[in-house]
Amino acid sequence: MAQIVVQDLRKAFKVAKREAGLWNAFRGLVKREYTHVQALDGVSFEIEEGELVGYLGPNGAGKSTTIKILSGILLPDEGICQVMGRIPWQERIDHVREIGVVFGQRSQLWWDLPVIDSFELLRDIYRLSSADYRKTLEKVVDTLELTDLLEVPVRQLSLGQRMRCELAASLLHNPKLLFLDEPTIGLDAVSKLVVRDFVKTLNEEQGTTVILTTHDMDDIEALCSRVMIIGRGKILARGKLKDITREVARERRLVVELDGDYSKEYIRSQVPGAELVKLEGKQAHFDFDPARISPPELIANISARFQVRDLLIENQPIDEVISRLYGELHI
Amino acid sequence: MRDGIRLYLRYVSMSLRSQLQYPASFLMLVVGNLAITGIEFLTIWALFSRFGSLGEWSLPEVALFYGMVHMAFAISEAAARGFDILHRQVRSGDFDRILLRPRSTALQVMGLEFQLLRVGRFAQGLVVLRWGLTSLKMSITFAELLLIVAAIIGGGLLFSGLFVLQATLSFWSVDSLEVVNLTTYGGVETAQAPISIYRGYFRSFFTWVIPLATINYFPLMAILDHADPLGIPHWLSWLSPLAGLVFFVLCLQVWNFGVRHYHSTGS
Structure with missing residues (x-):
């Protein structure tokens, strides 16, 4: 099971x-x-x-x-x-x-006390034998790099330090x-x-x-x-x-650095098969569906019409994909 | 059980060290606590100096009542304070953490906070009790002393039971706590004087529903050798400290019922 x-x-x-x-x-x-x-x-x-x-x-x-x-x-x-x-x-x-x-x-963790005190309280709560406790403590202290934090009151820890201690706890x-x-x-x-x-x-x-x-x-x-x-x-x-x-992110993203300034309208008219989603200065971001236009074909198209300085293909940012997914799932 | 006590003591020691992180504020709280309860007794003393006695009771006798109830209440305020602040834990969701620990919920809640500043009230109660005993110039036997100590502990349990009830209510509502304050703080005020001076229904309530009379009234009837107008024999007085324990255990049952309710509503 x-x-x-x-x-x-x-x-x-x-x-x-x-x-x-x-x-x-x-x-x-x-x-x-x-x-x-x-x-x-x-x-x-x-x-x-x-x-x-x-x-x-x-x-x-x-x-x-x-x-x-x-x-x-x-x-x-x-x-x-x-x-x-x-x-x-x-x-x-x-x-x-x-x-x-x-x-x-x-x-x-106890806000006003050193981290180690909270750990010792947990040892008593879980009725751990001192051998087991020491072994586990040594291991987590080592992997989470807590050696210097154990004697510090919890209220003085940074958020990141505290979270490491929470995990250990x-x-x-x-x-x-x-x-x-x-x-x-x-x-x-x-x-x-x-x-x-x-x-x-x-x-x-x-x-x-x-x-x-x-x-x-x-x-x-x-x-x-x-x-x-x-x-x-x-x-x-x-x-x-x-x-x-x-499913929702079939599309890939192509980022092209152009050698020259173009208007959005002009770029759009010159690059069929891909959608211009963003233009930041000389950087143009296209979304395209590799099933409809292959990446080499798209790149060939673009370099035939523009001077290209650099280019990069990436998956769409995962946050955008998820928010689109939530949208498609109506949540 | 022994393991539970050990864990509770660990909680107490952590709580004390937390409070001593801020020594100045701690000292001021203790002094303040002492001053407030001290002034309370002064008002009683002032009343007596005006009227001489309270029914058939003299001031030193009333001092015994007063001292015992305040010591009992101080114990429960210190030890069961966790129940008093539980509604905050419930509201913030921190009570969930208690459910995630493999120990009894009541023990963990008790361990939330041990309020050392209550030594103020305790010390003042002890001083008044001591003064009463000396002024009465009576010799008390070891057994009677034991009865006084047991009665104070029983009283501590009884007030703790009331705090437990108050905490249990917070599983249903965050705002209905004042009702319980009537029986805790009101109970302390009531039991400062011999319960026989009150009206019948009031006396019955604090004897049979919330057995406040067992904290000091019954034991002192035996020790001071007063005949009880209610006709309760002296041998029963010797058992009265047990009432606090029984009451506390019953309250814990109510508490467990409340925790089950929390399980199903999450608030």
């Missing part, structure tokens, strides 16, 4: 309607009206041990609700959910002993399954790379299953073998990121 099995999961929330204005606030004390929000509307998937899966979707699509159900915080209204053979909310304590969760927006008990909820949010480029590298190594070397929600497409591209896209409570697409995006 797969490590995670989810079938037809449904969850609705009752949300109290709050209307603007003082009068309505008072009226709400007496009589409340509720709206019904279907956060999950029949979600099914399976995840095998050792996978690194990206879970995508716009804000409010149902990502956090799914993560909360999988981690045992929340009870679904209907559907089956089994993680490592357990029903998370029924066996909370046994379940959470084997999972790790990192919320990018929230901290689990959620791994001290050697979980088999790790949920990462926007772990790179707000991080600088260097910290992002460190976090990404670490997650990748963890997955490859220890075989830890990782479920990653993020809005950073570079995270997904760099890490995830498989993605699921959720929108309005339903899984709308799943598979390899490349396969999913190929």
Whole structure:
């Protein structure tokens, strides 16, 4: 059986309607009206041990609700959910002993105390033997480069440093399954790379299953073998990121640096078969469909009509592709 | 169990070190806490110097009531403070983190904060209690002293139970907490004086619903050898500290019910 099995999961929330204005606030004390929000509307998937899966979707699509159900915080209204053979909310304590969760927006470290104090608290919470604890600590400190941070109060850490410590904190008990909820949010480029590298190594070397929600497409591209896209409570697409995006992003982008200034209209009239999407000074960006016009043909066309200084073919920026995908999926 | 206590002590030590990161602010809070509760007793003293006695009770006797209830309340304010601030955790979503740890939720919430500044109230209660005992010039036996200590601990548990109830309410609503303050802070005010001076229904409420009378009234009836107008025999007084424990355990059951509710609503 797969490590995670989810079938037809449904969850609705009752949300109290709050209307603007003082009068309505008072009226709400007496009589409340509720709206019904279907956060999950029949979600099914399976995840095998050792996978690194990206879970995508716009804000409010149902990502956090799914993560909360999988981690045992929340009870679904209907559907089956089994993680490592357990029903998370029924066996909370046994379940959470084997999972790790990192919320990018929230901290689990004690704000005023050195990082090492929080780690030692976790050692007691998870009842780790001191030998196990020391071994794991040594390893995470080493790979996440925390040696100089352990004695620093958490409030003095930069966001990137803190996130590395958060990751370490959620791994001290050697979980088999790790949920990462926007772990790179707000991080600088260097910290992002460190976090990404670490997650990748963890997955490859220890075989830890990782479920990653993020809005950073570079995270997904760099890490995830498989993605699921959720929108309005339903899984709308799943598979390899490349396969999913190929549907909406058949087009490639050609960036040409021209030797001379031309108007958009003129360039458009001279290059049939490709669409000019952007003109920045001398740099022209074309989108084209390789099935309709082959790249050599297009380049030949362009160089026959313009002096070309440099050119480059790339895939369309992944963020644009995803936002187009969301558009096509109506989410 | 032993493991649980060890973890709780770790929480306490972290909480204390957190607070001592800001020593000046900590000192000011303790002094302030001491001053506020000190002034409270001064007002009682002022009333007595005007009226002489409270029914059949003298000032030193009332001092015993006062001292015990404040020590009990200080214990629960320090130890169960986590429940008092739980509504913030629920609102911010930090309560989720507690559910993600393989330990009892109640233990973790208790560990959220240990408020050392409550030593102010505790010390003041101790001073007043001590003054009452000396002024009464009575010799108390070791067993009676034990009863006083047990009653204070029982009272600490009882007030903690009320904090637990208050916290449980925050799973349903963030705004209905004032109701519980009536029974915690109101309870402290009430139990500062012998409960026999109040009206019948009020007395019954604080005996049978929220057993505040067990904190000091019943034990002191036995120690001071007063006959209870309610006709409760002295041997029962010796058992009364247990009421706090029972009450606390019942409140924990209500708490578990609240946590289950949180599981299904997420708020």
